[in-house]
Amino acid sequence: MIEVDGLTKVFRRDGEEVPVLRGVSLQVARGEIFGVIGRSGAGKSTLVRCVNLLERPTSGRVRVAGRDMTALDGAGLREARRDIGMIFQHFNLLSSRTVLGNVALPLELAGRSREESRREAAPLVELVGLSALAGRYPAELSGGQKQRVGIARALASRPEVLLCDEATSALDPETTQSILALLKDIQQKLGLTVVLITHEMQVIQAVCERVAVLDRGEVVEQGPVFQVFTAPRSEVTRGLVRDVVDRELPPWLRARLAAGAPAGTSPIVRIIFTGPSATTPVIAQAVRRFDVLLNIVQGHVDYIQGQPYGNIIVEAEGAPAAVEAALAWIRGQDLQAEILGHVARDG
Numbered sequence: 001m002i003e004v005d006g007l008t009k010v011f012r013r014d015g016e017e018v019p020v021l022r023g024v025s026l027q028v029a030r031g032e033i034f035g036v037i038g039r040s041g042a043g044k045s046t047l048v049r050c051v052n053l054l055e056r057p058t059s060g061r062v063r064v065a066g067r068d069m070t071a072l073d074g075a076g077l078r079e080a081r082r083d084i085g086m087i088f089q090h091f092n093l094l095s096s097r098t099v100l101g102n103v104a105l106p107l108e109l110a111g112r113s114r115e116e117s118r119r120e121a122a123p124l125v126e127l128v129g130l131s132a133l134a135g136r137y138p139a140e141l142s143g144g145q146k147q148r149v150g151i152a153r154a155l156a157s158r159p160e161v162l163l164c165d166e167a168t169s170a171l172d173p174e175t176t177q178s179i180l181a182l183l184k185d186i187q188q189k190l191g192l193t194v195v196l197i198t199h200e201m202q203v204i205q206a207v208c209e210r211v212a213v214l215d216r217g218e219v220v221e222q223g224p225v226f227q228v229f230t231a232p233r234s235e236v237t238r239g240l241v242r243d244v245v246d247r248e249l250p251p252w253l254r255a256r257l258a259a260g261a262p263a264g265t266s267p268i269v270r271i272i273f274t275g276p277s278a279t280t281p282v283i284a285q286a287v288r289r290f291d292v293l294l295n296i297v298q299g300h301v302d303y304i305q306g307q308p309y310g311n312i313i314v315e316a317e318g319a320p321a322a323v324e325a326a327l328a329w330i331r332g333q334d335l336q337a338e339i340l341g342h343v344a345r346d347g
């Protein structure tokens with residue numbers, strides 16, 4: 001549905017050229033929710049604005065639904081943009097218009113009568129759950145309600161693609177979840193293709209199927225959300241994922257960790273469970289089968305795209321051969337077990 005190929009964008013600032021996008025390529029399939037994540041200044045907003053040509057790329061190509069956006073201008077571009085709705089972090093509503101008036105605006109701008117526009121806008125106001133507030137003005141709405149208006153307005157021209165630029169960044173976590181649930185719901189009902197720009201991994205985790213990580217204008221990693229979260233390949237991604245999947249050792253343990261395996265120490269082992277193995281009682285079974293103790297020192301089970309992902313750190317106590325056999329058995333159960341170092345046994 002969206003193909004971005006070798007996209008670059010160079011801004012001029014104080015007579016200097018500032019490259020903001022440096023050869024971005026990505027493909028978004030029809031009907032998926034695709035996330036683009038990156039730190040502030042990575043170029044996310046510029047990227048999404050290049051998709052609907054609000055910003056003209058310096059070089060490279062953008063195709064949406066098979067149409068070369070970069071080759072269009074004037075009336076052709078205006079028509080193509082009707083297929084692409086957009087929602088913004090700060091909603092961008094007209095304060096002088098009611099909820100219904102805001103949602104009807106794109107239709108009026110496209111030349112429809114006021115009555116017809118409002119008639120067509122009403123079901124969209126209902127779709128986002130605001131029928132009871134249709135006559136209110138933006139100043140009388142909460143942030144979440146304003147974003148619902150933004151979503152309904154973006155849908156007014158019946159777009160196939162919805163671009164969301166930090167759509168939940170101004171909202172509290174609970175409202176964020178309700179807006180994400182709404183986006184997912186309408187994406188499924190209307191078969192929309194959604195591109196979601198954010199700096200929060202939680203947002204990606206909640207609704208996206210695939211994700212691209214943008215850093216300093218480059219895509220450093222992209223793939224299915226579960227894969228990128230559980231096996232991040234770049235340092236930037238590891239930093240972003242840390243907010244969601246905490247892979248850090250607690251400081252007291254890190255301080256005690258020794259390299260090698262001196263006598264009188266026990267290994268500290270990170271055990272990673274993914275998919276179906278996350279619900280099997282592997283640790284209990286290993287303790288029962290081998291003469292070892294596996295003391296849990298830290299543990300999380302996260303759900304990413306509905307799949308469990310467990311990250312458990314244990315201290316493995318027992319004779320070295322028994323510990324080795326237990327870890328080999330755990331690995332045979334399709335789990336990862338990585339020795340992080342050794343700690344002196346208490347007492």
Ligand SMILES: Nc1ncnc2c1ncn2[C@@H]1O[C@H](COP(=O)(O)OP(=O)(O)OP(=O)(O)O)[C@@H](O)[C@H]1O
Pocket residue numbers: 011012013018020038039040041042043044045046047199
């Ligand atoms: N019109 C412009 N002229 C000059 N520089 C710009 C312009 N728009 C963006 N930039 C610069 O491009 C870089 C990337 O900005 P962009 O807004 O795309 O990043 P972002 O990842 O969306 O960050 P944020 O989440 O903070 O908005 C920044 O350094 C910004 O200052």
